[in-house]
Amino acid sequence: MYEVRFHGRGGQGAVMAAQALASAAFKEGYYAVAFPYFGAERRGAPVLAFTRMDKQKIRRKNQVYNPSFVVILDDRLIDLVNVSEGLNPSGAAVVNTRKSPEEIDLGMEIKVGVVDATSVALEVLGVPITNSAILGAFAKTTGVVSIEAVEEGIRDIFGGRIGKEAGEKNAKAARVAYDRTVVGTSRGEKKMVSKKQWLPTVQELPLGLATRSMETDAGLVGPGSFVENKTGSWRTFKPVFNRDKCVMCLLCWFYCPEGAIKRVDGGKTLEFDFDYCKGCGICAEECPTKAIEMVRD
Amino acid sequence: MINIKDLPDEELFTAGHTACPGCGVALVVRNLMKVLGKDTVVYLPANCLLVFSATYPLDAFKVPYLHLLFENSAVAAGAIRRALKRLGKEHVNVVALAGDGGTADIGMQALSGAAERNEDIIYVMVDNEAYMNTGIQRSGSTPFGAWTTTTPVGKKIMGKTEHKKDVMKIMMAHDVPYAATASPAFPADMLKKFEKAKNKEGFRFLQIYTTCPTGWRAPSEKTITLAKMAVETGIFPLLEYENGLLTVNYRPKGKYTLEEYLKIQGRFRHFTPEMVEEVKRWIDMRWKWIRTIEEGQKVVSGGE
Ligand SMILES: Cc1ncc(C[n+]2csc(CCOP(=O)(O)OP(=O)(O)O)c2C)c(N)n1
Numbered sequence: 001m002y003e004v005r006f007h008g009r010g011g012q013g014a015v016m017a018a019q020a021l022a023s024a025a026f027k028e029g030y031y032a033v034a035f036p037y038f039g040a041e042r043r044g045a046p047v048l049a050f051t052r053m054d055k056q057k058i059r060r061k062n063q064v065y066n067p068s069f070v071v072i073l074d075d076r077l078i079d080l081v082n083v084s085e086g087l088n089p090s091g092a093a094v095v096n097t098r099k100s101p102e103e104i105d106l107g108m109e110i111k112v113g114v115v116d117a118t119s120v121a122l123e124v125l126g127v128p129i130t131n132s133a134i135l136g137a138f139a140k141t142t143g144v145v146s147i148e149a150v151e152e153g154i155r156d157i158f159g160g161r162i163g164k165e166a167g168e169k170n171a172k173a174a175r176v177a178y179d180r181t182v183v184g185t186s187r188g189e190k191k192m193v194s195k196k197q198w199l200p201t202v203q204e205l206p207l208g209l210a211t212r213s214m215e216t217d218a219g220l221v222g223p224g225s226f227v228e229n230k231t232g233s234w235r236t237f238k239p240v241f242n243r244d245k246c247v248m249c250l251l252c253w254f255y256c257p258e259g260a261i262k263r264v265d266g267g268k269t270l271e272f273d274f275d276y277c278k279g280c281g282i283c284a285e286e287c288p289t290k291a292i293e294m295v296r297d
Numbered sequence: 298m299i300n301i302k303d304l305p306d307e308e309l310f311t312a313g314h315t316a317c318p319g320c321g322v323a324l325v326v327r328n329l330m331k332v333l334g335k336d337t338v339v340y341l342p343a344n345c346l347l348v349f350s351a352t353y354p355l356d357a358f359k360v361p362y363l364h365l366l367f368e369n370s371a372v373a374a375g376a377i378r379r380a381l382k383r384l385g386k387e388h389v390n391v392v393a394l395a396g397d398g399g400t401a402d403i404g405m406q407a408l409s410g411a412a413e414r415n416e417d418i419i420y421v422m423v424d425n426e427a428y429m430n431t432g433i434q435r436s437g438s439t440p441f442g443a444w445t446t447t448t449p450v451g452k453k454i455m456g457k458t459e460h461k462k463d464v465m466k467i468m469m470a471h472d473v474p475y476a477a478t479a480s481p482a483f484p485a486d487m488l489k490k491f492e493k494a495k496n497k498e499g500f501r502f503l504q505i506y507t508t509c510p511t512g513w514r515a516p517s518e519k520t521i522t523l524a525k526m527a528v529e530t531g532i533f534p535l536l537e538y539e540n541g542l543l544t545v546n547y548r549p550k551g552k553y554t555l556e557e558y559l560k561i562q563g564r565f566r567h568f569t570p571e572m573v574e575e576v577k578r579w580i581d582m583r584w585k586w587i588r589t590i591e592e593g594q595k596v597v598s599g600g601e
Pocket residue numbers: 343344345346366367368395396397398399400423425427428429430431436
């Protein structure tokens with residue numbers, strides 16, 4: 001049995017990718033299932049999806065803990081999530097990245113296929129949604145399913161969901177990515193650690209769960225503790241600020257949903273906090289003097 | 298009167314929350330908290346805001362918040378207020394931040410009861426026009442024709458078959474001390490309303506237009522553009538109800554057409570010319586009512 005774990009971001013369509021892969025596997029004569037990790041993740045937040053493929057009927061219904069393959073839709077997730085957790089050393093990883101295989105450190109030396117799926121998606125689809133392109137890289141890297149089957153799977157799942165024409169375009173994105181995928185071996189130097197969770201004992205658990213603001217060995221908890229969660233890696237585009245054009249009307253400062261724009265220098269100018277900016281583009285859109293421009297991050 | 302420039306730098310609603318990029322709810326709540334200040338207790342029912350900013354033990358609010366249920370925001374906030382009074386903490390603001398589903402539908406009886414008892418709280422209807430947290434289901438506040446997962450577009454129906462429920466009117470019918478609608482694209486107006494709500498006593502109601510790029514299938518950078526267009530097309534009027542009198546805070550100047558507003562949003566993509574006409578008819582009908590009240594008020598106060 002092959003088990004695949006997709007690491008994506010909410011809104012990137014990791015679940016659809018998992019389904020299209022299952023459909024491709026089915027066309028190759030496998031039994032296949034695909035399912036998401038159930039959570040409350042918003043667009044941009046790290047998410048998981050899974051595919052299982054086997055020549056026999058699949059009776060296993062749990063999450064995938066020991067994947068044969070991991071598919072990483074955004075290489076910045078490698079620093080956020082333990083993407084190689086439980087990964088079978090004789091398996092492979094597929095990564096959307098501008099880096100070469102040798103520059104990818106997964107905490108283990110393992111076969112890795114890389115492709116700049118974001119550029120492929122922007123070229124072929126016009127939007128930075130990489131769930132179809134990455135499947136082309138999957139076919140190239142693993143050989144478990146052919147690129148033809150992947151194209152069929154995409155036409156099947158994407159076509160049914162977002163229209164025939166869009167399905168065709170997405171199949172094309174997979175083909176382009178297939179041709180551009182480079183396969184090599186990752187480095188294994190980094191220590192991959194899963195993020196610790198705050199697990200207080202019954203005695204420590206506050207009455208009514210009324211948690212004070214506290215520093216714990218898993219980081220901050222309680223009021224204001226969300227600052228721990230650096231959302232800057234969600235960006236595809238980033239604002240570039242031209243100080244000379246700015247008239248300090250403060251509209252961007254007011255409108256930023258993240259509070260990622262700061263008044264500095266005694267209120268004379270602005271600073272952008274890229275630890276948190278999600279690249280929504282509101283600031284650039286609303287700036288009356290066009291002092292902010294969005295560029296590919 | 299408070300201006301953008303007067304808002305404090307300190308974020309009482311911190312960064313790091315997990316709202317979608319361009320979320321209108323996060324944008325509004327962040328600024329609301331700046332106006333309300335540190336001495337505030339927040340009540341959150343189940344909604345997007347709770348899930349992106351208050352997933353225990355992580356918390357974006359630097360003030361205390363309480364979460365109990367989806368359907369009882371106004372009552373729970375009222376109870377917090379009464380408890381604070383007992384403790385002699387009369388100066389603390391109590392605010393409930395409920396979604397449109399949590400207000401127009403499931404929270405309505407609690408809301409109506411609390412308004413009738415004139416509970417001393419601020420109740421904010423964060424209006425993103427559908428149940429977003431659970432994946433875009435239609436609410437009473439979803440506009441006519443909008444696609445949602447429970448009002449699909451197909452042969453039998455083309456999106457929601459009913460018009461948006463007018464919760465502002467319902468609150469006016471309760472004769473609450475203060476009720477207003479606001480849009481973040483009109484910052485001075487919105488901040489004025491936040492401040493008024495903060496400084497008044499008794500039941501205060503705010504309905505805020507909060508763009509949801511994800512649920513409306515709109516580009517994230519258009520959040521404010523849409524909030525501007527909604528007011529300019531007359532589909533979301535800026536109103537204030539105070540001392541029994543209705544005020545129109547902004548008269549649409551027709552800077553945008555309804556067609557432009559609908560076009561940016563995927564949820565309206567399937568609109569036929571007839572559906573556009575139907576929305577126009579509805580807008581005209583509501584403005585006629587608003588003007589009738591305005592004129593009537595003039596006649597009555599002139600005759601006194
Ligand atoms: C009694 C009850 N029914 C259903 C739910 C599931 N639920 C949680 S949030 C939510 C939707 C909230 O929608 P809305 O109030 O419009 O707020 P939004 O998420 O759109 O901001 C639902 C249905 C619940 N928590 N409790």
